[in-house]
Amino acid sequence: MVDLDCDLAIVGGGLAGGLIALAFAERRPGTRLLLIEQADHVGGNHIWSFFDGDVDTRDRWLVDPLVSRRWSQGHEVRFPGYGRQLDTPYNSIASPRFDAHVRSALGDRLLTGAAVDEVAPDRVRLADGRRIAARAVIDARGAGDLSALRCGWQKFVGQTLRLAQPHGVERPVIMDATVEQIDGYRFVYLLPRDAWTIFVEDTYYSDGPELDATGIAERIAAYAQAQGWQVEEIIHSESGVLPVVHGGDFDRYWPADDPVARAGVKAGLFQPMTGYSLPDAVRFAAWLVEQPLKGVPAATRAYAAAHWKQGFYYRLLGRMLFGAAVPAQRWRIFARFYRLRPGLIQRFYAGRSTIADRIRILCGRPPVRIRDAMHALLNPPA
Structure with missing residues (x-):
């Protein structure tokens, strides 16, 4: 029995699944697609952000309608004894805007x-x-088998705060690592929405995935107080735990005998060192919309396997971060990194470091002891 029939069924209305649906709706409108989401809205509860250089100019058609806020004046970072402003513009996508745009573009092709x-x-x-028949099915629901990967974790709690007075933050602060170092490398991430409203995210690069949401929310309140901010209202909250992959077995993560196509984190399509998925989600959607629906499972797995292979260098850096750096001193690795050229930094976040970039990142006086780095590389953590 078949209750619904389509050409392409996309299971999971997160960032990856939603972008694929939008790409097909725009570039292949004759495709009978169905985006299936178990919640009553798509996009979850998130703010996704990206630098201008993360998305190729030829792919901006896919994300520009989704952007909730753009900071053309660039962004900054803060470390003990060192700060820097960078000129690269920054953009954010809030999930309510994502949900509204997907609904408008898909209409009855969205099933929530x-x-x-x-x-x-x-x-x-x-x-x-109900049963849905499809020429092709793509599974874009969250992560795959994380037991197949060796991971550290980037975990966070974020709150959008409405203040009683202007906060004085002019541009995004990607990392404020001048805070007390707790549970690994800790930094605060700031996105000013208007003069009185700011998103504050307390983030950790930790060895374990456990998230103390209550304790971190208290640290956000303490951070706001230390800035001299009086909080009138918390108007939005979110939290997350992202894998920072420093090893593992791709064939276990996505077995060759699994016949279903995948997308997003479930396909391993993210920057291994940061857990950052938006650039890869955009690239994948723009690539997929040009492919024939026949053979999608094999094509998507080959794409993901090539991405895994290309991520070796970033996984190596992750092994050094989690295996060689003392947790309370991990901030020194990022502080050293942010002294490098802006173009190198940009390509790193986009997952497109050149050979010269990779050599430069590892050259010079290392922020961890050579002996510890070699031990981490030869004896990766379980």
Whole structure:
């Protein structure tokens, strides 16, 4: 029995799934697609951000309509004894805008409130018993088997604060690492929305994924107080735990005998060192919309396998960060990195470091002891 029929079924309405649906709606409007999301809205509860250089000019058509705020004046970083302003513009996408744009673009091709029981290469079965037949199915639901990977963790709690007075922050602060170092490398991330409203995210590069949301929220309040800010209202909150991958087995993460196409984090499409997925989600959606639907499972796995291979250098850096650096001193690695050329920094975040970039990052006086770095490389953490 078939209750619905389509050319392309995308399971999961997060960033990756939503971008694929938008790409097909724009560039291949004749494709009968269906975006399936178990929640009552798409995009979850997130603020995604990206530097201008993260997205190729030829792909900006896909993300520009989604941008909630752009800071053309660039951004800055702060470390003990050192700060720097960089000119690269910065952009943010808030999930309510993402949800509204996807709804407008897809109309009745969006199915929300639909839990999924089974995903196969040519069909999807919903928890309510409905069956969807499709020429191609893409699974874009969260992460895959993380036990197949060796990970550190980037975890955070963020709050949008409405203040009683102007906060005085003119541009995004990507890292304020002048704060007390707790649970690994800690920094505060700031996005000024207007003169009285600011998003404050307390972030950690930690060995474990446990997230003390209550304790971190208290640190956000303490940070605001230290800035002299009087908080009138918390108007938005979010939290997350992202894998920072420094090793593992791609064939376990995505077994070769799994016949269902994947996208997003479930396909391993993120920058291994940062957990940053937006640039890869955009590139993948723009690539996929040019591919024939026949053969999508094999094509997407080959794409993801090539991405895994290209990520070796970033996983090596992750091994050094988590295996060689004393947690309370990890900030020194990032402080040294942010003294390098702006173009190198930009390419790093986009996951497109050149050979010269990679050599330069590892050259010079290391922020960790050579002996510890070699031990981390030869004996990666479990």
